[in-house]
Amino acid sequence: MMQQIKIVWLKELKDAVRDKRSVMAAMSYAFFGPLLMAAAFYMLISQLTSESDVEIDLKGTEAAPAFTQFLAERGIVQRDKPWPAGREPIVLEIDPEWADKIARAEPVAVTLTADFSAQKQRADIRRVEAAVNAYSSQLGSMRLLMRGLDPRLMQPLDLVKQDTATKGSRAVLLMGSVLVFMLLSVFFSGMNVAIDISAGERERNSLELLLSQPLTAQQLVWGKALAASCFAMFGGVLSVILIPLIFKFLPLQNIGISVDIATAHVFLIMLLLLPLALLATALQLFVSFRAKSFKEAQTYISFLLMVPMLAVFGVEFARIKTPILYYLPLTGQHQALLDIIKGENLQYAAMGISAVATLALSGLLLALIGRMLRSEKVVFGL
Amino acid sequence: MIEVKELRKSFGDVHALDGLTFSCPAGQITGLLGPNGAGKTTCLRTIYGLLQADTGAALIDGIDAQQDPLAARKKIGIFPDKFGLYERLTAREQVMYFARLHGMDSTRAAAATQQVLERLDMVAIADRRATGFSQGQRMKVALAQAIVHQPKHLILDEPSRGLDVMSTRILRDLLRELRSQGTSILFSSHVMQEVAALCDQVVVIAKGKVAAQGTPQELCELTGESALEEAFVKIIGTDEGIAA
Numbered sequence: 001m002m003q004q005i006k007i008v009w010l011k012e013l014k015d016a017v018r019d020k021r022s023v024m025a026a027m028s029y030a031f032f033g034p035l036l037m038a039a040a041f042y043m044l045i046s047q048l049t050s051e052s053d054v055e056i057d058l059k060g061t062e063a064a065p066a067f068t069q070f071l072a073e074r075g076i077v078q079r080d081k082p083w084p085a086g087r088e089p090i091v092l093e094i095d096p097e098w099a100d101k102i103a104r105a106e107p108v109a110v111t112l113t114a115d116f117s118a119q120k121q122r123a124d125i126r127r128v129e130a131a132v133n134a135y136s137s138q139l140g141s142m143r144l145l146m147r148g149l150d151p152r153l154m155q156p157l158d159l160v161k162q163d164t165a166t167k168g169s170r171a172v173l174l175m176g177s178v179l180v181f182m183l184l185s186v187f188f189s190g191m192n193v194a195i196d197i198s199a200g201e202r203e204r205n206s207l208e209l210l211l212s213q214p215l216t217a218q219q220l221v222w223g224k225a226l227a228a229s230c231f232a233m234f235g236g237v238l239s240v241i242l243i244p245l246i247f248k249f250l251p252l253q254n255i256g257i258s259v260d261i262a263t264a265h266v267f268l269i270m271l272l273l274l275p276l277a278l279l280a281t282a283l284q285l286f287v288s289f290r291a292k293s294f295k296e297a298q299t300y301i302s303f304l305l306m307v308p309m310l311a312v313f314g315v316e317f318a319r320i321k322t323p324i325l326y327y328l329p330l331t332g333q334h335q336a337l338l339d340i341i342k343g344e345n346l347q348y349a350a351m352g353i354s355a356v357a358t359l360a361l362s363g364l365l366l367a368l369i370g371r372m373l374r375s376e377k378v379v380f381g382l
Numbered sequence: 383m384i385e386v387k388e389l390r391k392s393f394g395d396v397h398a399l400d401g402l403t404f405s406c407p408a409g410q411i412t413g414l415l416g417p418n419g420a421g422k423t424t425c426l427r428t429i430y431g432l433l434q435a436d437t438g439a440a441l442i443d444g445i446d447a448q449q450d451p452l453a454a455r456k457k458i459g460i461f462p463d464k465f466g467l468y469e470r471l472t473a474r475e476q477v478m479y480f481a482r483l484h485g486m487d488s489t490r491a492a493a494a495t496q497q498v499l500e501r502l503d504m505v506a507i508a509d510r511r512a513t514g515f516s517q518g519q520r521m522k523v524a525l526a527q528a529i530v531h532q533p534k535h536l537i538l539d540e541p542s543r544g545l546d547v548m549s550t551r552i553l554r555d556l557l558r559e560l561r562s563q564g565t566s567i568l569f570s571s572h573v574m575q576e577v578a579a580l581c582d583q584v585v586v587i588a589k590g591k592v593a594a595q596g597t598p599q600e601l602c603e604l605t606g607e608s609a610l611e612e613a614f615v616k617i618i619g620t621d622e623g624i625a626a
Binding site: 003004007008011014015018019201204205206208209211212213214215216376379380 | 427431432433453460463466467470479483484485527
């Protein structure tokens, strides 16, 4: 029984390893995916952290050189270039009677004109406001001091902000998408092999002879599924190793995020992906054994790839929070991975149960495929 | 010994097999002769259990392929209607794969593979991948796959198509040699010369039934013709689907 599975498994593995297309497919997803992601994050980080100058229209600066100087120190400077199309100008107008009013200690009007609903300009507007407020309170303090009063009189309360967000929990936002990548890697990497050993076998007319050999359809299916799972797992392992490695080179600390997956956790993730790799293969074989050609199978499988994506993103966006998710195939692995990244307490029992559920579902699918291959309708496409 | 008893098989309204009965004794070559669509391939597929007969049975040494397909398949070598090679494997690896599937351990499988490759004069191409193989070379690989485990029964579906003269001779010699070793051989064909040259017994089938059965001589005497082709035409009553 096992011997036959092993023979099929080894043969399919040898066949697949020689197929450059399959190997490239397994590698490219694991390699280029994280690289692409890293590039995107790199852009995001540099955008978030760059303290470039805010260029706005300043009017009446000649009346208040000290204020203008102050603004320039805070990176708010006169704009030389015209405003790009579709953007409302931000204008800061200083009262021409600045010097007189300051001398008399009267409030001076400083008018900020801008589209306050514009998302893109919100950060710029806030910086201008903060700078104006800072100058105002600085001036206020000086006036109090000159009158012999403690400026702290004006600050009866002191709001102390303590950010309890750990670097880990902030990372969840970012790593959520990376996780999806790891999960999907097992779906992508074995895909080509899965098609080749099912629909491909039919296309090159070798299915009939193979089914006429002294082995059960069940043994055949398991041998093939294990071979494709090896490829799926290969891609999974590669992405689990590469993603933390690539993220080490990103200046994530600049945005207050640390992505640090302990080595033990890396192995745990691989272990979690193992049953998922079998499930991915079983699903792919299930559809592509029905297809008559490689092309047809590819079409079906591209639809099939939506399943894990929908499951993972759906849970994420719908904010479904139920403990059942921990025990189901696919979502169970997803939740476990989230916990690992968040650094929360790991629910090993739930992981075990979802692994068993995943394996059971795969076994069921493979049994169905075996039954399908005993049906002459499917085999000969009658 | 392959026995086919009262096989019936329909695909929808089409009666592919309609009470087919014949047997192939050990140490004899039986030719299954019939026009296109007569049910030759359906009959062979039913014998190795790939198709389920509606009624009737196909027995291989008394084992019903419908009841115990694995045991039946262990006893037969198959050269199917459609055979595809694994393009990325060498000829030796393909043949070895089938030897292993028939339960040989790797040393025995390697020895049996070497033997069959030598027998079929394939040593020169044995370690080449199948991608560039000619039709004849592909046929030889398929043939080697069918006989590597030295089955007592050999079923071939139109084995000589696409073979050049030299390969056809190798095939004929091989079949005769296997016959002398006591193998029962059943092959389908519509090439008259080949059937006349090789077969101890000819089963002519038309419309899923046995139309006539006997040695090539007997068939000729039966119809009063001197050539098997003419006899065949008379038996099936039409000259459709014959390749001389």
